[in-house]
Amino acid sequence: MNGTCELKKRLLNGASNGHAFAVENETSNDQYYANNNVYSYEAVVNIAEYLLDRVPYRPRIGIICGSGMGSLAEALSNPIKFPYEDIPNFPVSTVEGHAGQLVFGRLSGVPVMCMQGRFHYYEGYPLWKCAMPVRVMKMVGVTHLIATNAAGGLNKTYKVGDIMLVKDHINMMGFAGNNPLQGPNEARFGPRFPPMNTAYDKQLVRKAKEIAALEGLGDLVHDGVYTCLGGPSFETVAELKMLGMLGVDAVGMSTVHEVITARHCNMSVFAFSLITNMCITDYDCGDEANHCEVLDVGKLREADLRHFVSKIVVHLAHNM
Numbered sequence: 001m002n003g004t005c006e007l008k009k010r011l012l013n014g015a016s017n018g019h020a021f022a023v024e025n026e027t028s029n030d031q032y033y034a035n036n037n038v039y040s041y042e043a044v045v046n047i048a049e050y051l052l053d054r055v056p057y058r059p060r061i062g063i064i065c066g067s068g069m070g071s072l073a074e075a076l077s078n079p080i081k082f083p084y085e086d087i088p089n090f091p092v093s094t095v096e097g098h099a100g101q102l103v104f105g106r107l108s109g110v111p112v113m114c115m116q117g118r119f120h121y122y123e124g125y126p127l128w129k130c131a132m133p134v135r136v137m138k139m140v141g142v143t144h145l146i147a148t149n150a151a152g153g154l155n156k157t158y159k160v161g162d163i164m165l166v167k168d169h170i171n172m173m174g175f176a177g178n179n180p181l182q183g184p185n186e187a188r189f190g191p192r193f194p195p196m197n198t199a200y201d202k203q204l205v206r207k208a209k210e211i212a213a214l215e216g217l218g219d220l221v222h223d224g225v226y227t228c229l230g231g232p233s234f235e236t237v238a239e240l241k242m243l244g245m246l247g248v249d250a251v252g253m254s255t256v257h258e259v260i261t262a263r264h265c266n267m268s269v270f271a272f273s274l275i276t277n278m279c280i281t282d283y284d285c286g287d288e289a290n291h292c293e294v295l296d297v298g299k300l301r302e303a304d305l306r307h308f309v310s311k312i313v314v315h316l317a318h319n320m
């Protein structure tokens, strides 16, 4: 390896956030990909094996807890917790409202694994790293992903505290060429060009609406289109007006790359947004979006969300 390559390799390893995780990023023609995924298939399998060696059952449902929604993981019985810093080669959570641990346990008797704390692009992680835990879930045996997030409501019919079932997304970051699947494709995970028109399980969206209605949450629940921006700054009025014209109903800074990664490896996906604030599209409004409000609304809706997710998990367990 020549000196230039050595330097690039060191930079790439630095980008893996301080973990001693040197993986060859050279292709056979000695070309580097700046966005190359340092988590090889084998590396993901190793993380999954670390977890499986310590958990006596095999969950088929994975849950990602959104900002302020970590209490979903606290509802699990007999939890087995893995702080991210204890899992070999795992990134760490840096955002308030994201505890930073994987939690295995049973929700209403059903084995699940939860990410209590996700990774965001604005934390400095590339999208493939933000989404890597989804592949770990897959290797653990998860077939169904439930991704939750806190989001700003752009659709004027929504209210703070509502739940938007994600029926589709707009991959804004993908428009700029940033995609978690960028770089050489690992065919053992999935195909080079995965379709996304069926990203969100339609039947589950329908079923979740029925469950919400039965559980007295029907008035809170909508279905809509989510988009993820890079963050961490919230949106300007002009940006929100533009997103509204594009057909976006709720805006966040996560989930899309997780969903793409999950669909790439053929997991079923159900996702919902807790509307934690209404997007401000009026120049005369002096209010400002803020993360405290986001966390507060998560806390307020804690009990409803636990109940809703438990019912969905039970439905899934009976229908997989």
Ligand SMILES: O=P(O)(O)O[C@H]1O[C@H](CO)[C@@H](O)[C@H]1O
Pocket: 065, 066, 067, 068, 095, 118, 120, 148, 149, 150, 151, 231, 252, 253, 254, 255, 290, 291, 294
């Ligand atoms: O998407 P989650 O992780 O729920 O969090 C959302 O809330 C935070 C902003 O308050 C951002 O991280 C945004 O993505």
Ligand SMILES: Nc1nc2[nH]cnc2c(=O)[nH]1
Pocket: 150, 151, 152, 153, 229, 231, 234, 235, 251, 252, 253, 276, 277, 278, 279, 289, 294
């Ligand atoms: N981008 C974005 N993310 C959020 N997460 C929670 N609320 C918001 C919001 O208004 N915008």
